[in-house]
Amino acid sequence: MNLSFEGHHGTSSTSAKEILLSNYKLSIGHQEWLGNGVYFFVPGISTKTLELAEKWAVAQAWDNLNKVFLYRDYCVLQSRIEVDDSAFLDLTVEDGVEILSYLVDRYTEKINTIGRKMMFLDGLLLNLAREEGILPLEVVKGNFYIKFARERVERINLRINNCTICAVFNPTRNITSTSIVKTGRIK
């Protein structure tokens, strides 16, 4: 393992207990920012990753469809992520973006063949690349604009990225330790 860094993950206290007992579960789908994976806020364009994870836990608690809180008690987990340089894709640097451009070229025809209704998303490309063994992607990092509670309530839609996140595809292999670093309750 060449690379090692800390990431913060905000979730409900109930989910935190399950994570501590039986490790993280993957978020699955092409709509996910970086494809299938467990998501963490990591140092990048913001160093306040614990704060971002807390804001995410609070934002995700609100079910806007049914106008209820899905949970009130939340936790921020800190995990150590370790990965071989060869299995790490950093989309915050030019080399990483070049690789993504290569994936766009490679999969354009295939995606159009599948159907024009399929959304041409970063997550789709990364999932395809992983599933077809094109790239040994275990951890992917990128900068994104993520909407937290305030951005959702006040409908703030900036184009400038506000955080760096990473997706870990195989938590058993790439996450070496996890602990709770903050808890709170939404009133």
Next chain:
Amino acid sequence: MKIQLSNWKVTHIALSLLDDETKRDENSFDLEAGNYFSEEKASNSFGVVFDLKISDKAFDLSVKAAFDFEVTDDVITEEFKLSAFPKVNAPAIAFPYLRAFVSNLTLQSGVAPVILPSINFVELAAGKA
């Protein structure tokens, strides 16, 4: 398991007087409590943070405070972090310091002194308060 308050500090204060147009009819307050934990593995320290917002008839007061605790007879486990000790016991120990601070601050500020009521942290942690 035994816990002990080792240190505390006020991390934020904001007091602003209301004018005749913005004065209210009722006093109210809102208290949020949370915990923070050390990133070190074999740590025996943790913290309680209070975020208090007082909406007095004549002023707004916001106070944030952090209280450091030590577990004196054990190390902190993940089970401990989700237990009643940090959520109920530690805030119950810390809150009187915050209440005394707010009383003194308001008294010394020339506004009506605020005496916060006792808080049932069992109910607060359960979402009933």
